[in-house]
Structure formats: C-alpha cells, structure tokens
Amino acid sequence: MLVADRIPPHLILVKLAAAAVVLTFFGVSDVLGATVPKASPRGACDALADARCCKWLNIAEDLQANLFEHSCDEDALEAIRLAFHDGIGRSRAMEWNQTFWGGADGSILKFSDIELAYPENHAVDDIVHALKPFAEAHAVGYGDLVQFAAAVGTSNCPGAPRLRFLAGRRDALTAAPASLVPSPAAPASDILLRMHDAGFTSDDLVALLAAHSVGRQRTLDPTAGGLPLDSTPEAFDTQFYLDVLLAGTRFPGNGSHYGEARSPLETQFRLISDAEVARHPLTACAWQSFINRQDKMMDAFRDAMLKLSVNGQDLARLVDCSEVIPPAPLQYWTKPIAYPPGTGPADVDRTCFDAPFPSLSASSRNS
Template identity: 45%
Template structure:
C-alpha cells in the first residue's frame, strides 16, 4: 500500500454534520453503510451474544489467517495473483482451506460466518473484517477498529503454509511478516490480539487455556506476563551462549509432547514458544517492552497494524469507510 493511499485510509473521520440516518436512531457517514447495522445486530445476537467469547476470539483469528495469505514474493512471481488479499478466500473456498493444518479449529467459525455473509448478501472479505472488529469490541477496554466495505469475493483459494506457527523461529516469522509488508514493530503490535486469546488446538489437554490472565480484557498483561523481567537474546552475543539461551527458552512442557509450547509460570495459561522468543529477541524485544509499559500505546499501535492488515491487496480508494458502524466500547 502506498503512503498516500494508506494516509487516505487511516485519516478519514466520519463527519457528523453530513451523517446519513439509517433508522432506529443510527447514523453513518455513507448510505452504503446502513445495511451493516442489520449485519451488526445479527452478528451480536446469533454469533457473539454480545460477549467476548470463543466466537469473538475465533473471528479475530480468522481475520488474521485470511489476510496473511498476502505475499509480495508470490505476487511478484506471478503466482496466486487472484488470491493474495483480504478477500475472504477462507470462506469462499472453505472446503479446501479448512484442510490446511494452519486452519485447524476454525471449522465452526468459518461455516457460521459464511452463512451470515450469504444471508446478508455481503462479500466474504468484508464480513470477516467486520466480524473481527465487532468481536473485539465486545472485549473490555478494546479499541475500535476501522472497517471499510466494498471488497470483492475471492476467485481462487489462498496457498497453504503462509500463516506463522507457534513453533516457527523468530527469523522465519519475521521473514513471513516482511513478505506480507509488516515490520518487526508492526508484528509485535499485531500480537496484542493475544491479550484476548485462548487456545483449543495447540495443546488439546489444556483446552480453553488463555494466553494471559485477563482473556476478556484488551490490556497489556499479555506482554507483561510473557516477559516479566525477560532477558533479550542478542543476535551478536557469543554464538555458543546465544544458542544455549535459545535452547533453554524453547523447552517444551515436562511430557515433551506439545509442539510450539514452553512452560508457563502461571496456572491455567498456555505460553506459545513464538511469543516467548519474540519477547526476548533483540529485533522485537524493544517494542514488546514498550507495549508492556503503555496500554494506550499498545491500543493505538494495534489499531494501526490491524488497519494495514485489513487492507492488504486492496485499493482503499475503492472502498467505503463504515467504521462508525463498529461499536465503541467505553474505556475506563
């Protein structure tokens, strides 16, 4: 995305003086957004029940999985040109993409979202982005995410293997994110989503385990609890010492059977290996520590990173700003 288009995207603020009445005391900046209030009511009633629940969390997860199939490398090579964007391909081609290992556990939310998108006649890419923003809004202290409508449906499935996994190295994760256009700082900002996350598939024996102590609140405890007084793994330190520290930080639980998990000092929490390592790597630790100290900064940088994520492969000038449909949660 060019700087000019990105500035156009993030700078637009609905003008209340020119708002369109959508009925039931609701207003939007554009008439094209009014139908999204009907979608909002249905999503909140039938999918989320107005709660920061598993469906809300899975909606945030599916938004990332759909978007991160964007690849500058594959696109420039002329491969997958029709599937590398936030286009809802995981809903359009659910029969195939749900067979990808990276999408394990997303079956229920995929089929539920697909049915609602078809019911309301909206594109799959728009619905995924909208549901992610609405789901997050149900969580305590969550920021309001931007939502633009007007994406076209995918004409081809996304390629397999583009979603970072918890057992991937920091090098591999940062390379994949850079290929999608994200810096190490933006990558850490996106991880703020783990503040409201739980897991069901990485370690089935810890089904429902949260990634921090407050999974219904969007706060910085994820950053502080993953890395309490952590030691940064310097890339330029003595190679032997660095490897020793990496080896010790990559250890699995005592049973040695759970891939991508390290020991957590907190009861009823699961600690992802990738989170543990990025909290300590010199390329990502400064941002991690900064967000652990400042919840306001964490929220603002997450909103910016999610805005960028939601526009991968899209031309913002062809979309309509419907952000005012997303609920605004009162923040204490």
C-alpha cells in the same frame, strides 16, 4: 472486582445512554436470524455519513445477537483470529512473480474446503462455518464479512480499541496457498520474514499480537483446553506483554505439545511463537514498550488491524464504515498491570536494554 467497579461513574451514565440508543435503534426483543435480514432502522441509517454503510448496522446486530451474544468469548475470539488467517494470505514475492494475489479477500471462507485443510487453520473451522450463512443472508462479500466480524467481535472485549472498518473488498479468485499462516512452533526469524513478505513490519507484528491478550489455546493441548495466553484473559490489556517475558518454568497440562513453550504459570499457556517474538533483537524493544502502556498498545493495535484488514485490496474502492463499529466496554482501561502472583521482577527474561524496564506492582490487580 466487579466490572462496574472499574467504570468511572460518568462513563456508566454514558454507557447507559448508549445502551438506550442501541435499544431504540434495534428493539429490545428483536431476534434477527442470519437468514432473515431486516430493514435497517431508519434513524440509525440516517445518522451515518455514508448511506452505503447502512446494511452493516443490521449485520452487526445479527452477529451480536446470533453469534457473539455480545461477549468476548470463543466465537468473537475466533473471528478476530480469522481476520489474521485471511489477511496474512498474501505474498509480495508471489505478486512479483505474478503467481498469486491474495490478502484480506475472504479466501478462507470462499475456498474453505482447501484452506481449512492447512494445519494452521484447523482451529478456525467453526467460525468459518458459522460466518458463511451471515455473508449469504446479508449478500455481502466474504472478505468484508471476515474483517467486519473481527471488528465487531473486538468491540466486545473490555479494554480493546475501537477498530475501523472499510467495506467493498474484492473477493478472492483463488485459495491462498499453504504455509502463509505462521506456525506457533516457528522461530521469530521465520515469522518476521513471513510478515514482511505479507506486507507487515516487525512493529506491526508486535502490535497485532495484542490480540493474544484475550486469547486462549483450545487445540494444541486438548487436555488443557481453554488455557489463556496471559493471566488476565478477561481484559484486552498489556498484561500479555509482561507475562510472555517471564521465565518459563513448566508445561501446564500433560507435558509439552506442538507449538508450546514453557510457561511461568500452571494456569497459562505459552506459544513458542509468542516467546520467540518477545525475545528477538528486532522485536524485543517494541514488545517491552507496550508493557503498562494501554493507550499506546490500543493505538498500535487499531492501526495494525486496519492495515491487516485491507491487505492486498485497492483502497480507492473502499468505503469507510467505521462509525458502525461499536466502542468496546471499558474503553478507558486505567488499571496498571502487575506481576502475576508468585512472580516478580527477578523472573523477567530481559532482552531489550535500550529503555528501562517498567516499574510494576508486585501483586496482581485481580487479587
């Protein structure tokens, strides 16, 4: 089905009007390099509630034109992942011992020589190197840029919520220590402990993992590079929460790899961590509750991402620049999700019995 087929006619008009406004602000033939910041378009800046947010309009345009190319592709996805790998770098236990203060502070960019050596950060090296010049060209902090890039990247993913963005973080003074980013091979109990130590609830974790609905693995099994983590990677939707609950039967590619669980489909990669969180008693019902509840998932992801994006920061210092973040295409994703071809209700590994399992169509909506 064509993307345009999924947009109600009135939304197409709204989108055309929005595109016209954007082109007026930025100019159709504008090519803005990361090293050549330009003055913000006056009309667009004047329309902002807070003039301090003006420079972020330019940075959004620069990122879109010169890194993301307006797509929900590898760079945008790595930027979303990077926001997690930076923001999770906080430990309340270490704060209590007065040994380390971290969080969403850009340490992964500022101390990339240290943090990129941690195994969990190996797949974010390209985006770290790609983003640094943007921070320098626009003279903004690393912590701000990491979270801003994630919010702009998310806006390219059909079905994603419009994330909020607060500017003005204090950048890191030290690198985050090793082992703060959860491993894909970790049991749910370890992941929940790590999330709690970093300031997040089990519900936050389940909501944040919605990012995997557009994600792919690129490094765990290089022979199956690019395999998606659910059957609809083109959409930021709740299909991920259904797919991960289907019984795993095989390892796609050439056998099992570090962090890999059995998948229900040859065309899909499953992380052990996702499989674990979907089935753990503390998270199973929250997990199931997102299936086919697009609005609920979008709200929860937006709120959890805001929490992640300011983790460890002093809120009183931050300026709300959320209006600079564009809305995602197909913001009103209305198609119900469905069992992937060859699977059905009998394949569900049910671990939540507090609520009925959602009734879903047996055929893929893409077929």
